[in-house]
Amino acid sequence: MKKPILASVALSILAGVTWAAGDDKAIQALVDQYISTGYQQGDKQHLERLKQDETLKICSETRNKPSDEQAKAIVEREKASIKYPEKMLGSWEKGKEVFNTGFGMRVGVIMPDKADKPRGGNCYACHAADPKEVAAGNIGSSLTGYGKARGNNETNIKYTYEKIYNSQAHVACSNMPRFGANGVLNPEQIADLVAFLIDPASPVNK
Amino acid sequence: MKKLLLSGLLMSSLALTVVYAAEEPNADAYREMTYGDRDANPALLVVDRGEELFKAKRGSKNVSMEECDFGLGKGVVKGVYAELPRYFQDTDRVQDLESRMLTCMTTVQGFDEAELKKKTYANEKANEDNTDLEAIAVYIAAQSDGMKINPPIAHPKEQEMIKVGEALFYHRTGPLDFSCASCHGADKQRIRLQNLGNFSKAGADAQKAIGGWPTYRVSHAAVRTMQHRIWDCEGQMRLPDTEYGSPLTVALIAYLTSQAKDGTYVLPGMSR
Ligand code: HEC
Ligand code: HEC
Numbered sequence: 415m416k417k418p419i420l421a422s423v424a425l426s427i428l429a430g431v432t433w434a435a436g437d438d439k440a441i442q443a444l445v446d447q448y449i450s451t452g453y454q455q456g457d458k459q460h461l462e463r464l465k466q467d468e469t470l471k472i473c474s475e476t477r478n479k480p481s482d483e484q485a486k487a488i489v490e491r492e493k494a495s496i497k498y499p500e501k502m503l504g505s506w507e508k509g510k511e512v513f514n515t516g517f518g519m520r521v522g523v524i525m526p527d528k529a530d531k532p533r534g535g536n537c538y539a540c541h542a543a544d545p546k547e548v549a550a551g552n553i554g555s556s557l558t559g560y561g562k563a564r565g566n567n568e569t570n571i572k573y574t575y576e577k578i579y580n581s582q583a584h585v586a587c588s589n590m591p592r593f594g595a596n597g598v599l600n601p602e603q604i605a606d607l608v609a610f611l612i613d614p615a616s617p618v619n620k
Numbered sequence: 621m622k623k624l625l626l627s628g629l630l631m632s633s634l635a636l637t638v639v640y641a642a643e644e645p646n647a648d649a650y651r652e653m654t655y656g657d658r659d660a661n662p663a664l665l666v667v668d669r670g671e672e673l674f675k676a677k678r679g680s681k682n683v684s685m686e687e688c689d690f691g692l693g694k695g696v697v698k699g700v701y702a703e704l705p706r707y708f709q710d711t712d713r714v715q716d717l718e719s720r721m722l723t724c725m726t727t728v729q730g731f732d733e734a735e736l737k738k739k740t741y742a743n744e745k746a747n748e749d750n751t752d753l754e755a756i757a758v759y760i761a762a763q764s765d766g767m768k769i770n771p772p773i774a775h776p777k778e779q780e781m782i783k784v785g786e787a788l789f790y791h792r793t794g795p796l797d798f799s800c801a802s803c804h805g806a807d808k809q810r811i812r813l814q815n816l817g818n819f820s821k822a823g824a825d826a827q828k829a830i831g832g833w834p835t836y837r838v839s840h841a842a843v844r845t846m847q848h849r850i851w852d853c854e855g856q857m858r859l860p861d862t863e864y865g866s867p868l869t870v871a872l873i874a875y876l877t878s879q880a881k882d883g884t885y886v887l888p889g890m891s892r
Binding site for chain 2: 460
């Protein structure tokens with residue numbers, strides 16, 4: 415009876431010693447090393463995608479809980495990345511399409527997307543919107559009735575454009591991709607999405 | 621012959637999807653179905669093929685995989701998967717099942733590593749049969765059916781691997797800014813209608829997920845292993861193809877498996 419207990423105590427002491435020795439820096443060094451050897455090589459692999467910017471570095475290190483100071487710096491930096499088109503409110507019909515279409519952008523040699531595959535925001539992966547679409551995910555909040563609730567006004571149009579262009583311009587370390595800043599969607603597509611969410615004629619607001 | 625039988629089974633499973641989808645649009649229905657009538661799992665045919673491959677004298681050295689040590693001694697397959705990933709002294713590395721298979725097939729059987737890695741997964745879009753690697757992996761894993769998920773954690777390198785895997789789980793990168801935690805970091809999340817396990821905490825979600833892999837994926841009409849699942853999710857993150865058996869994949873698997881400790885393997889699994 416006694417032996418197994420002793421053994422497990424010994425084990426946890428051993429574990430404790432290792433944790434103390436293996437500090438965060440050593441783990442981070444291994445993370446970097448494993449990322450550099452963890453993917454197939456070659457220009458079809460777009461290895462540049464593995465490079466983190468300053469914002470994602472902080473979000474990773476803090477597990478999406480940046481300090482107030484870090485959050486402030488992120489919001490400022492990300493806001494500066496936003497490019498505004500002449501019209502931030504586009505066509506809701508086109509926006510409906512972009513909202514529904516998958517991201518595209520798969521790379522590699524095993525099952526890549528064709529380079530000319532239409533890119534969408536795949537927003538239904540995370541958000542409900544048009545109440546007729548039942549296959550909606552829940553990582554983001556429901557956007558059903560968004561325009562009706564928030565209003566069809568300049569402030570909300572600008573906020574919504576910015577949110578989609580760069581979600582972290584408003585919430586540091588948001589789980590939502592920075593669609594415009596990362597070049598997934600262009601400003602025109604984002605303006606169409608804004609219309610899909612805000613235009614009173616859009617099914618989102620019916 | 622085999623493929624015909626498989627697609628017949630697939631069609632009846634797809635018919636089931638429609639029925640289940642109407643009520644509960646998730647993968648659980650398949651699992652329950654598997655627990656109910658496990659003899660109907662098409663993966664069992666692949667397990668048989670894997671056993672033949674495992675026991676056949678192959679490679680330039682013309683020996684069988686029974687000459688290899690998967691952690692519990694040379695030739696032992698029963699229960700080895702339940703205690704992986706683990707640290708192996710001969711390679712001085714922590715290895716999962718599939719990276720260990722590579723070690724066995726290259727050093728003991730004499731296969732060429734680059735050659736083996738050329739085609740790791742069957743292409744479901746071309747309706748291909750499972751690769752030899754997939755068949756061998758599911759054969760070995762199935763010999764831990766019913767056992768507790770019990771990866772060893774006594775060795776410092778095992779502890780280190782889990783820590784690195786945990787850090788990788790939260791590592792955000794790529795054009796969509798995703799980490800594993802973006803989708804698997806909170807309870808009851810869904811992408812579209814697909815339920816996502818919360819693997820950021822130890823317990824039921826991780827146990828259910830890890831305990832059911834390798835799995836027969838009905839939508840692929842093929843058996844899939846954990847290496848494939850990691851590759852698949854990295855693709856959802858729009859990252860490059862993962863290197864089969866690399867320390868990156870092993871670290872993630874070590875972390876997930878440690879979160880699943882004390883769950884039960886129900887193998888081969890069956891899922892969407
Ligand atoms: C990976 C999941 C994910 C995807 C994909 C995603 N979002 Fe989001 N979105 C979120 C989360 C989480 C929030 C809430 C946290 C925040 O504000 O950053 C959010 C917030 C929002 C908001 C702000 C809502 C409010 O109440 O202020 C809008 C608008 C929005 N998303 C639109 C979109 C659009 C349009 C798309 C597609 C181009 C999209 N999202 C894709 C996760 C996602
Ligand atoms: C964009 C969302 C997304 C990201 C990011 C993501 N996954 Fe997944 N993951 C999924 C989906 C969708 C499934 C399939 C769920 C189903 O079959 O219903 C899945 C399934 C899994 C499963 C199998 C679960 C089961 O119950 O069979 C594992 C394990 C897993 N993911 C691990 C990971 C790891 C490790 C990472 C990071 C390298 C990751 N995922 C990143 C969406 C994601």
